Amino acid sequence: MTLDQVLAFGLIGITVAAFIWDRLPYDLIALTALAAGIALGLVPAEKAFSGFSDDIVIIVGGALVLSTAIARSGAVETLMRPILPHLTSAQRQVTALAGGVLLLSMVTKNVGALAIFMPIALQLARRTGTSPSTLLMPMAFASLIGGIVTLVGTSPNVIVSKVRADLTGQPFGMFDYAPVGLCVAGVGFLFLCLGWRLLPRRDSGARAMDAAFNLERYTTEASLPAGHPGIGGTLGQLEALADGDVRIATVLRERFRRYPASPDFRLQADDVLLLSGEPDALERFVARADLVLAGALPEAEAVVMEGVVTAESGLVGHTAAQLDLEQRQGVLILAVSRRGRRIEQRLSAVRFRAGDVVVMRGRTAALGPSLGALGVLPLAAREIALGRNDRSWIPAAILAVAMGLVALHVVPVAVAFFGAVVAVLLLRSMTPHEAYQAVEWPVLVLLGALIPISETVTSTGGADLIAAHLTTLVQDLPPIAAMGTILVLAMAVTPFLNNAATVLVMGPIAAKLATKLGLAPDPFLMAVALGAACDFLTPIGHQCNTLVMGPGGYRFGDYARLGLPLSLIVVAVGIPMIALVWPLRPA
Structure with missing residues (x-):
C-alpha cells in the first residue's frame, strides 16, 4: 500500500467516523475533509472545487426547488381532495397516502414528495383520530422505494449515473432504473399496505407543536370579486369548499352592514367575508374558493x-x-x-x-x-403561506415537460432541471427568495465537497486495492452472490454514513470489483444505487426518515420494526431483478 493510499483511506475513515459521531454538521465535516485533502496533496488545487460545478449539484438543487414549487401550487391537494372524505380507516389512509407519495417520488425528489403529503396526513390524522405514527413511517418508506424508479427520484441514482459516466463515458438514463425499481417498489408497497400494523400507536410531537403555536383560530377577511362564480349562490355552498376546516363568521356588505353567517344567505359581488380557521386551512380555502384577501401586494417579492x-x-x-x-x-x-x-x-x-x-x-x-x-x-418556527393565491398546475406542467425532454434525450438532466427552475421563477410560481429557501444547502455542500474526496480512492489506486480484497472474498461465489454482497454492504453502510457518501465511495469500488471478476459493471452499480437508497433501519440514514421522527413520535428502535422486513424484501426482489435486467456477464 502506497503512502497516498494510506492517506486517502485514513482521510475517508476519519470522515466516516465524524459522520457516525454526529457532533458536527455533516456539511462542515465534508468541507473539513476537502481542506485536509488539499493540504495532504490528495486533491489537486485546480480540481478542489470541481465538485461544486458537477451536474449532480444542479440536479439535486433543481429537484428540491421544483418539489417545493409543486407543494406550494396545491396541485397535489387538488388531486387528493375528492378521495379524502373516503379515507375513514387507517388501512385506507395508509394505502392512499403511501401510494401517493410513492408515485410522486418517481418524478421528483423523494424528500420533496414526502414533504408535500405530510401536512395532508397530519390533517387527516387529526380529523379521524388516527395516530400519526400509523401513517408517517409507511409514507417515508414509500418515498424511498418510489425514488429508486427514476434517475431524479433519489440522490444515489444521480451519483451512480455520474460514476458510470466517468467509467464508460455513458451515464444511466432517466428510466434505466425503472425495470428493477418498479418491481421493488410494487412489492414493497404491498408490504407497507399490510405491515403498518407492526408500528406502535403513539401521540406525536406534532400535538405538542400544535399546543405551542396554534393559539386558537385566526380571523382573516376576503372578498368576492366581480364575476366570481359564487355570486348569487349561498354561503353554505361556498363554505362547503373548506371541508369543515374554516368557518365564515360574518358577512360585511357596503362597508358597514353586518350580516350573520347563515347557510342560506345569498352572496353578492364585493361581499367581505370574515373567515376563522388555522393558517393552513385558511390558505387552502382562500385559494380553492378563488377569494381575494384584503390588501394583497402585487409584488412577486x-x-x-x-x-x-x-x-x-x-x-x-x-x-x-x-x-x-x-x-x-x-x-x-x-x-x-x-x-x-x-x-x-x-x-x-x-x-x-x-x-x-x-x-x-x-x-x-x-x-x-x-x-x-x-x-x-x-415566530421563526413556522412558515405561513396565507396571502399566496398562485395555486396552479404550472410547476407540475413545467416538471412534466422537463422529464419528457430528458426521456426523449433532447437535453441532459441537469440542463432540463436548470431550465425548469428558471421557467418556474419567470412565471412567478415561486419567488427567488422562496427558491433559495427551498434548496437544502448543506446537502449541496456535502456533495460538492465529497466528490473530489471520493475520487482520491480511484486516483490513488485505492479502489483497485479494495476490489482486489473483495475479489478474494467473493471469487468462489456465483456472480449473482457477488453482486448481492455489494447490495447488502451498501444497505448496511448507509444508515451509519450517508447515502450520497456511500455511493461516492462504493460506486468506483463496485465497478472495479466487477472488472476483476470479469463481470459487467452495470449490475454492480445498480446494486450500489439500490442498497444506498433503501435505508429503512434508522432515522439518520436518510432525510425522509428523519423528517417523520418528531411528528410521528417514533423512537430509534421503531424503524427496524417495519424497516427490517422491508429491507429483506428489497434484497429478495432486487438481486434477481438486477441480474435479470442487467446481465452479469459482459456481452
Whole structure:
C-alpha cells in the first residue's frame, strides 16, 4: 500500500467516523475533509472545487426547488381532495397516502414528495383520530422505494449515473432504473399496505407543536370579486369548499352592514367575508374558493411572516387603520389570532392586544425591520403561506415537460432541471427568495465537497486495492452472490454514513470489483444505487426518515420494526431483478 493510499483511506475513515459521531454538521465535516485533502496533496488545487460545478449539484438543487414549487401550487391537494372524505380507516389512509407519495417520488425528489403529503396526513390524522405514527413511517418508506424508479427520484441514482459516466463515458438514463425499481417498489408497497400494523400507536410531537403555536383560530377577511362564480349562490355552498376546516363568521356588505353567517344567505359581488380557521386551512380555502384577501401586494417579492405582539409593541391599543401600517411600515395585516375571544370585525378595526398573533405581509427587505420597529416578535418556527393565491398546475406542467425532454434525450438532466427552475421563477410560481429557501444547502455542500474526496480512492489506486480484497472474498461465489454482497454492504453502510457518501465511495469500488471478476459493471452499480437508497433501519440514514421522527413520535428502535422486513424484501426482489435486467456477464 502506497503512502497516498494510506492517506486517502485514513482521510475517508476519519470522515466516516465524524459522520457516525454526529457532533458536527455533516456539511462542515465534508468541507473539513476537502481542506485536509488539499493540504495532504490528495486533491489537486485546480480540481478542489470541481465538485461544486458537477451536474449532480444542479440536479439535486433543481429537484428540491421544483418539489417545493409543486407543494406550494396545491396541485397535489387538488388531486387528493375528492378521495379524502373516503379515507375513514387507517388501512385506507395508509394505502392512499403511501401510494401517493410513492408515485410522486418517481418524478421528483423523494424528500420533496414526502414533504408535500405530510401536512395532508397530519390533517387527516387529526380529523379521524388516527395516530400519526400509523401513517408517517409507511409514507417515508414509500418515498424511498418510489425514488429508486427514476434517475431524479433519489440522490444515489444521480451519483451512480455520474460514476458510470466517468467509467464508460455513458451515464444511466432517466428510466434505466425503472425495470428493477418498479418491481421493488410494487412489492414493497404491498408490504407497507399490510405491515403498518407492526408500528406502535403513539401521540406525536406534532400535538405538542400544535399546543405551542396554534393559539386558537385566526380571523382573516376576503372578498368576492366581480364575476366570481359564487355570486348569487349561498354561503353554505361556498363554505362547503373548506371541508369543515374554516368557518365564515360574518358577512360585511357596503362597508358597514353586518350580516350573520347563515347557510342560506345569498352572496353578492364585493361581499367581505370574515373567515376563522388555522393558517393552513385558511390558505387552502382562500385559494380553492378563488377569494381575494384584503390588501394583497402585487409584488412577486412579497413574503409572509407570523409574529406575536409584545407588551411593549406600539400596536397595543391601536388599529391597523389608525397606524396606517401599509403606508408607514409597508406591511399588511392578513390575519389575527387572539386566545379566548373570537374576532368578528374588520381587521383594520381590530385593536391589538399584547399576545395577539398576527400574520403580516410585506416586501422581503422591509418586513424584518418593520417587525422590529413595531415590537412584533417573529415566530421563526413556522412558515405561513396565507396571502399566496398562485395555486396552479404550472410547476407540475413545467416538471412534466422537463422529464419528457430528458426521456426523449433532447437535453441532459441537469440542463432540463436548470431550465425548469428558471421557467418556474419567470412565471412567478415561486419567488427567488422562496427558491433559495427551498434548496437544502448543506446537502449541496456535502456533495460538492465529497466528490473530489471520493475520487482520491480511484486516483490513488485505492479502489483497485479494495476490489482486489473483495475479489478474494467473493471469487468462489456465483456472480449473482457477488453482486448481492455489494447490495447488502451498501444497505448496511448507509444508515451509519450517508447515502450520497456511500455511493461516492462504493460506486468506483463496485465497478472495479466487477472488472476483476470479469463481470459487467452495470449490475454492480445498480446494486450500489439500490442498497444506498433503501435505508429503512434508522432515522439518520436518510432525510425522509428523519423528517417523520418528531411528528410521528417514533423512537430509534421503531424503524427496524417495519424497516427490517422491508429491507429483506428489497434484497429478495432486487438481486434477481438486477441480474435479470442487467446481465452479469459482459456481452
